Amino acid sequence: MPTLIKDGKVERNDWTLLKTATGPEILSAVPGKNFIVPLQFWRNYQAEISEYSGEFALWLDSHENVNDIAEEVHSFPLIALNFPAFADGRSYTNARELRERLGYQGEIRAIGDVLRDQLYLMSRCGFNAFELRHDQDADVCLAAFEDFHTNYQGTVVEPLPLFRRR
Amino acid sequence: MNTPGIVYNASLCLYVNGTMYSYDNYDHQMLSDRVAQFRGQTERYLDGKLSDAEFLPLRLQNGLYVQRMAPMLRIAVPYGMLSSRQLRQLAMIARDYDKGYAHFTTRQNVQFNWPELEEVPDILAHLADVEMHAIQTSGNCIRNTTTDQFAGVSPDEIEDARPYCEIIRQWSTFHPEFAFLPRKFKIAVCGTKEDQAATQVHDIGIYIVQNAEGETGFRILAGGGLGRTPVIGQEVFPFVAKVDLLTALEAIMRVYNREGRRDNKYKARIKILVRETGLEAFREKVMHEWELIKDGPQTLTEEEIERCKAFFVDPDYQTLEDNPTVLQSALSSNALFASWYEQNVKAHKKSGYSIVTVSMKATGVAPGDVTDQQLDYLAELAEQYSFGEVRVTHHQNVVLADVRQDQLFELWEKLRSKALSSHNLDLLTDIICCPGGDFCALANAKSIPIAESIQRKFADFKELQSIGDLRINISGCMNACGHHHVGNIGILGVDKKGEEFYQVSLGGSSRNEASLGKIIGPAFAQDEIPLVIEKLVAVYKDKRTDGEKFIDTYNRIGIDPFKEVVYANAD
Ligand code: SF4
Numbered sequence: 062m063p064t065l066i067k068d069g070k071v072e073r074n075d076w077t078l079l080k081t082a083t084g085p086e087i088l089s090a091v092p093g094k095n096f097i098v099p100l101q102f103w104r105n106y107q108a109e110i111s112e113y114s115g116e117f118a119l120w121l122d123s124h125e126n127v128n129d130i131a132e133e134v135h136s137f138p139l140i141a142l143n144f145p146a147f148a149d150g151r152s153y154t155n156a157r158e159l160r161e162r163l164g165y166q167g168e169i170r171a172i173g174d175v176l177r178d179q180l181y182l183m184s185r186c187g188f189n190a191f192e193l194r195h196d197q198d199a200d201v202c203l204a205a206f207e208d209f210h211t212n213y214q215g216t217v218v219e220p221l222p223l224f225r226r227r
Numbered sequence: 228m229n230t231p232g233i234v235y236n237a238s239l240c241l242y243v244n245g246t247m248y249s250y251d252n253y254d255h256q257m258l259s260d261r262v263a264q265f266r267g268q269t270e271r272y273l274d275g276k277l278s279d280a281e282f283l284p285l286r287l288q289n290g291l292y293v294q295r296m297a298p299m300l301r302i303a304v305p306y307g308m309l310s311s312r313q314l315r316q317l318a319m320i321a322r323d324y325d326k327g328y329a330h331f332t333t334r335q336n337v338q339f340n341w342p343e344l345e346e347v348p349d350i351l352a353h354l355a356d357v358e359m360h361a362i363q364t365s366g367n368c369i370r371n372t373t374t375d376q377f378a379g380v381s382p383d384e385i386e387d388a389r390p391y392c393e394i395i396r397q398w399s400t401f402h403p404e405f406a407f408l409p410r411k412f413k414i415a416v417c418g419t420k421e422d423q424a425a426t427q428v429h430d431i432g433i434y435i436v437q438n439a440e441g442e443t444g445f446r447i448l449a450g451g452g453l454g455r456t457p458v459i460g461q462e463v464f465p466f467v468a469k470v471d472l473l474t475a476l477e478a479i480m481r482v483y484n485r486e487g488r489r490d491n492k493y494k495a496r497i498k499i500l501v502r503e504t505g506l507e508a509f510r511e512k513v514m515h516e517w518e519l520i521k522d523g524p525q526t527l528t529e530e531e532i533e534r535c536k537a538f539f540v541d542p543d544y545q546t547l548e549d550n551p552t553v554l555q556s557a558l559s560s561n562a563l564f565a566s567w568y569e570q571n572v573k574a575h576k577k578s579g580y581s582i583v584t585v586s587m588k589a590t591g592v593a594p595g596d597v598t599d600q601q602l603d604y605l606a607e608l609a610e611q612y613s614f615g616e617v618r619v620t621h622h623q624n625v626v627l628a629d630v631r632q633d634q635l636f637e638l639w640e641k642l643r644s645k646a647l648s649s650h651n652l653d654l655l656t657d658i659i660c661c662p663g664g665d666f667c668a669l670a671n672a673k674s675i676p677i678a679e680s681i682q683r684k685f686a687d688f689k690e691l692q693s694i695g696d697l698r699i700n701i702s703g704c705m706n707a708c709g710h711h712h713v714g715n716i717g718i719l720g721v722d723k724k725g726e727e728f729y730q731v732s733l734g735g736s737s738r739n740e741a742s743l744g745k746i747i748g749p750a751f752a753q754d755e756i757p758l759v760i761e762k763l764v765a766v767y768k769d770k771r772t773d774g775e776k777f778i779d780t781y782n783r784i785g786i787d788p789f790k791e792v793v794y795a796n797a798d
Contacts, residue, residue, distance in 0.1 A: 212401060225528065
């Protein structure tokens with residue numbers, strides 16, 4: 062099980078991530094779980110979902126746009142944004158828009174190719190939870206949040222840019 | 228080698244004189260955090276805890292390439308300004324960590340070609356001591372912002388671009404949303420009427436303009452670029468107020484980060500996105516993003532603009548006359564000095580002062596190469612003659628921007644004593660050239676020897692002067708680091724069945740009337756090139772009317788007359 066860092070602490074992960082190829086039969090097979098489902102799953106299996114006993118969250122891939130779910134986002138306790146490769150930077154924009162345009166207050170979780178050296182950037186864009194790639198050392202990763210003491214830009218964590226704080 | 232310490236206290240770093248941005252505690256803190264971060268990353272890499280692929284973008288964002296021969300470290304020179312102190316530090320690094328050389332690039336950066344990976348964190352710490360860094364000088368992120376090398380001293384300026392370059396530098400440094408863009412991203416700002424910053428061929432090009440109400444602001448273009456598919460940028464914002472600069476840029480970046488192509492690295496630049504989306508649709512998307520952030524906290528404040536402007540005020544100019552008698556008599560008695568004066572000295576906004584460009588294009592020296600001793604010497608000259616500062620140009624030369632006219636002769640004699648007095652500025656032998664096959668792993672062909680063979684062919688200064696303004700640019704491959712598309716004559720190294728050939732194009736320009744060169748025909752072998760250039764020049768000299776530059780003649784008569792002559796006896 063990959064390690065989860067949430068709000069600066071290593072935590073147990075009690076959500077199960079469903080891959081894109083998964084069908085609705087999974088729901089009857091394992092009752093009472095908390096699932097993070099892909100957007101297509103959410104759109105296609107509303108009937109099965111409404112009958113299910115566990116909770117649901119959503120994950121978006123990097124080519125999907127959070128603005129397409131602007132209406133629904135607030136009903137989810139958690140939205141996960143995928144990094145298919147750590148060098149694919151689109152989910153940074155999705156995270157910021159989720160916080161800044163849509164005003165989303167729930168958990169934003171980074172999933173996929175989530176590595177130590179990107180955690181600081183992710184946190185500034187509004188991610189507060191990080192499902193680390195299996196080979197990452199969580200303790201080493203915790204130090205990443207301290208990489209810099211201050212920043213020039215305003216972001217989700219510190220909305221005022223440095224020039225308004227100097 | 229000692230591990231250098233980092234200076235935290237800005238008060239220790241104040242320059243004696245000068246008109247550069249100077250760091251405060253925040254800037255110093257960020258830089259030292261960055262050095263520490265990269266030191267950790269390098270250690271983890273050397274320990275085998277970071278893979279090559281994972282270390283790659285981290286080292287690139289710290290300016291470190293791995294080249295054919297050795298790693299190459301590219302250092303940012305924000306808007307091309309260097310103080311004497313910084314020059315001396317670069318000289319020290321060239322001496323102690325390299326083979327006694329540094330290289331000025333075509334984007335106002337400095338490169339070292341032989342550092343050891345293990346020592347790079349130390350080099351970065353030495354740079355941090357003098358408020359320099361290698362942040363975001365490569366990789367798929369926002370690169371060093373460039374401007375006209377005459378910013379602040381040019382007589383035809385609307386406003387000095389450097390404060391805005393500094394504002395953009397800070398905004399783009401470690402921007403968390405834009406650290407992993409589809410591809411590299413370059414921004415240029417131009418505040419002069421005569422554009423020397425090649426602004427229109429940048430991913431974003433910014434012109435300082437005045438609107439009908441006389442208010443100063445920015446005209447913003449996007450989608451320009453060289454490389455495989457050269458394009459001139461298109462207007463996205465005809466006019467934005469000064470305070471809206473960063474939100475406008477952020478809106479463009481956001482659309483690009485989200486929608487720029489990531490499936491094919493050759494189609495990943497913003498120019499392709501603008502083309503495939505269509506300018507109107509692209510603009511609409513940008514406006515949609517802009518609405519969200521416009522007038523938000525990222526909006527610049529008048530105070531911040533003033534704060535940054537205050538770093539770029541005029542140095543202590545004296546009240547002096549133009550054309551002092553010492554200058555006049557030197558000009559009439561020394562013909563060599565007079566040629567240099569005519570070619571390398573430009574008008575200054577302040578009477579009694581001149582702008583001097585020191586050509587780094589002496590024949591036989593790779594364009595842009597400079598030794599540690601030359602760097603030290605330039606530092607000394609800058610202190611004696613130009614308020615302790617120099618500027619690096621896109622043309623790989625060095626500018627002393629504030630030289631008293633009554634000291635020009637003295638300065639020239641000193642330059643001459645160190646072989647720095649080439650008077651070929653903007654002439655045919657002032658060639659822009661990438662490192663090419665001698666240094667660069669991506670090259671199809673060598674470029675430095677081509678430059679040299681052309682320089683040797685045109686050794687006669689009278690002849691050069693009679694040819695006048697003619698810009699030659701050479702790139703060793705499609706990546707176009709030598710900007711061959713915008714050379715009046717462009718030369719591109721190509722690979723033909725394992726052999727090095729050179730494709731020649733005509734009619735490019737990076738000036739206000741920017742244009743991209745047209746390929747003249749089949750490529751040439753290396754030893755044919757000097758002769759080809761000679762033939763092209765002969766056509767120009769034959770067809771030109773009075774006062775017409777090469778590019779003007781070309782624009783008037785087209786490519787055919789050139790083609791006919793060049794290929795006439797091809798076999
Ligand atoms: S143009 Fe090609 S050969 Fe020249 S420096 Fe750039 S990548 Fe290397």
